Amino acid sequence: MENLVGVFVLMVLILNGALFVHSGPAVPCTGQSSYPFCSTSLPFGDRVKDLIGRLTLQEKVQQLVNAAGAVPRLGIPAYNWWSEALHGVSNVGPGTRFGGNVPGATSFPQVILTAASFNESLWRAIGQVVSTEARAMYNVGLAGLTYWSPNVNIFRDPRWGRGQETPGEDPVLTGKYASNYVRGLQDTDGSDPNRLKVAACCKHYTAYDVDNWNGVQRYTFDAKVTQQDLEDTFNPPFKSCVLDGNVASVMCSYNKVNGVPTCADKDLLGGTVRGEWQLNGYIVSDCDSVDVLYNAQHYAPTPEDAVADVIKAGLDLDCGSFMGKHTEAAVNAGKVDESLIDQALVNTFTTLMRLGWFDGDPAKQPYGNLGPNDVCTEQHQELALDAARQGIVLLKNDGSLPLAANKISFLAVIGPNANVSKVMIGNYEGIPCKYTTPLQGLLKYTSLLYAQGCTNVACTGNDLFGGALQAASKADATVLIVGGDQSTEAESRDRTSLLLPGQQQQLVSQVANVSKGPVVLVIMSGGPFDISFAKDDDKIAGILWVGYPGQAGGAAIADVIFGQYNPGGRLPVTWYPQDFVKIPMTNMNMRPDPATGYPGRTYRFYTGKTVYMFGDGLSYTNYKHTLVHAPKLVSLPLDDKLSCAHKTSNFSCEAVRITHTNCQNMQMDVHVDVNNIGPRDGSHVIFLFSTPPSKHHAPKKQLLGFHKVHVTSGGRERVRFSVDVCKDLSIVDKAGNRNLPVGSHLLHIGDLQHSISLQITN
């Protein structure tokens, strides 16, 4: 019946010639549906049970795949679960497209740059805008409600082509990004945890960060991961996403971890995500993961066994078609019980219920008033510009920056990325509202001479260098915009070198050599480069890293160069020297190994030389930190709640065992004053790091927290850190258990250091 009505509406639209008029999304429970699963007055549990009880096995199986089938006899239309919204509503997934009166959506910077802002409220604000635009597009039938974003894998190796999608190399940073972005996407205005604005998904669980390196493919890669690294590096972002973000979904990855495909790993899915973390939502496979584990990894003897393995492990939804083809046979062969299929459907249908998909006419529901006018609003586009400004990192400045527009009659603008548009929005992108290229941004401030120097980032020849050198030799200042793009770093494309591609380095050096005025080098990229040559070149006055800065990136770059905005972004990853590439990308170990010379990874463990460090970033002003308050001594009483983890030979206790049932709510306050002692207002990131006692191969330094504050010139702000003693000061031992070590924990805040003695009283 509902279907006939749908056909009728469509015909009217066509007869009226109303091309591009959307009749709204196809949803169940419209018209006179009186099924209990449509009744908004019943609890979700009852509605879901009623719905599943009406489905045949064949119908159930068609709900286990991303392109979930229609059940016409119950008025349920098809639904595609796969949409993406990494940094703006994207059309990469089949559930969402642009067209008609929504030709594009606000395109924020690629995540690695947004992370560099270290501003939690910005991350949440972006999530809120993206979900508003997604709801608006859903209402006109262009978008889904389930988004497989964000990507919260640790950016473990600088060569990884998908590092650009992540918030960087630190688990605390990544966890905070995840929970804020997810809350921005999901939380409804009333913050009712049973309701979702849209559903987010943290991916790719877990230890997934090799795409295609030296013949090693993500589809067959077996990541050998220690329990220690899993517990203190790879899993924390997912844990934070589930516990703090209350995310509605987790996606398992392509790779194996220690021999087992993640989507078939009962400990990782059923045990950790669903058991320990209590995911309130569904677990989905990466696209064709189930097919991959059968056909490429040969993990199971038959397709039915593969299906049984993943369902028993805790998988609820297959991105792909494999489970749609083989699950019925698996049930009929007795390899998997139908009750497990029902449990998977409970998880997916409950998510759709929380989204209101079974509540009837979308126009009458919360967010039902949103439409095309709520996409690409001026306010949303302003936030995209602000996000780019907040993320940009100033790495070098000899005092020439910011440039004074009134002292420049014309500017030389050079480089393969100097006038790019699509490059600025990275991957998992949508169609932006509009672009401001760097050239267009700079042109707002001054006249300019543009010379590409190289046709593209591959920069295979120097035939265009002449024009660039000529422009630089005449102009009052030179801006070089170089770096990478999706042809050098991307999904399925890891790098093999950390140097600027092709002859870009020669272009930069030669231009710098002949420039009449100061030279500003702008690196547009996701991953880091070894740019030691530029760091050490006195002719290069300033260096900026601008990530892939989104639709308004060019305006943000110009605002920073001309001092309209005072930069305050900080690097979310270590910039390693080129010789780092001699380390196999496939070595997953975070910790160094002195026996083999393996240097370890990320600022927490890496022992080698760096080009730039995690957290680096300059400003046009100067800040001074003063420690106002921090304890010198923290005593933990051993009692029925706290037990000793490691006893020494003289029976004194060396470390307290941390589980989630004890050692809670022990807070330690650290207060810091930040004085802006320079000439400009600015936003400043205060990092609180600690160096734990050096036991169990503990990190040499780890981030406990960060705050971003705006401080006016001459002004002062107080920053308050509340440190959870057990959670934040604990370290993970070899077996993967968290312990709180007795002894000196050294705090670092900028140049300040403060030692806290942790003791146990009996």
Ligand SMILES: *[C@@H]1O[C@H](CO)[C@@H](O)[C@H](O)[C@H]1NC(C)=O
């Ligand atoms: C810069 O890029 C824009 C947008 O793609 C294009 O319209 C413009 O012609 C380009 N400018 C130059 C000087 O190439």
Ligand SMILES: *[C@@H]1O[C@H](CO)[C@@H](O)[C@H](O)[C@H]1NC(C)=O
């Ligand atoms: C810099 O310029 C000088 C003279 O103009 C030239 O001799 C030298 O080779 C140049 N160096 C580089 C790195 O281009």
Ligand SMILES: *[C@@H]1O[C@H](CO)[C@@H](O)[C@H](O)[C@H]1NC(C)=O
């Ligand atoms: C026990 O030994 C540790 C070193 O292992 C030492 O620091 C501590 O003072 C000793 N405690 C007592 C009570 O002797």
Ligand SMILES: *[C@@H]1O[C@H](CO)[C@@H](O)[C@H](O)[C@H]1NC(C)=O
């Ligand atoms: C953080 O981002 C928000 C949202 O854009 C902005 O309003 C705020 O000023 C930023 N905070 C700082 C300290 O810059």
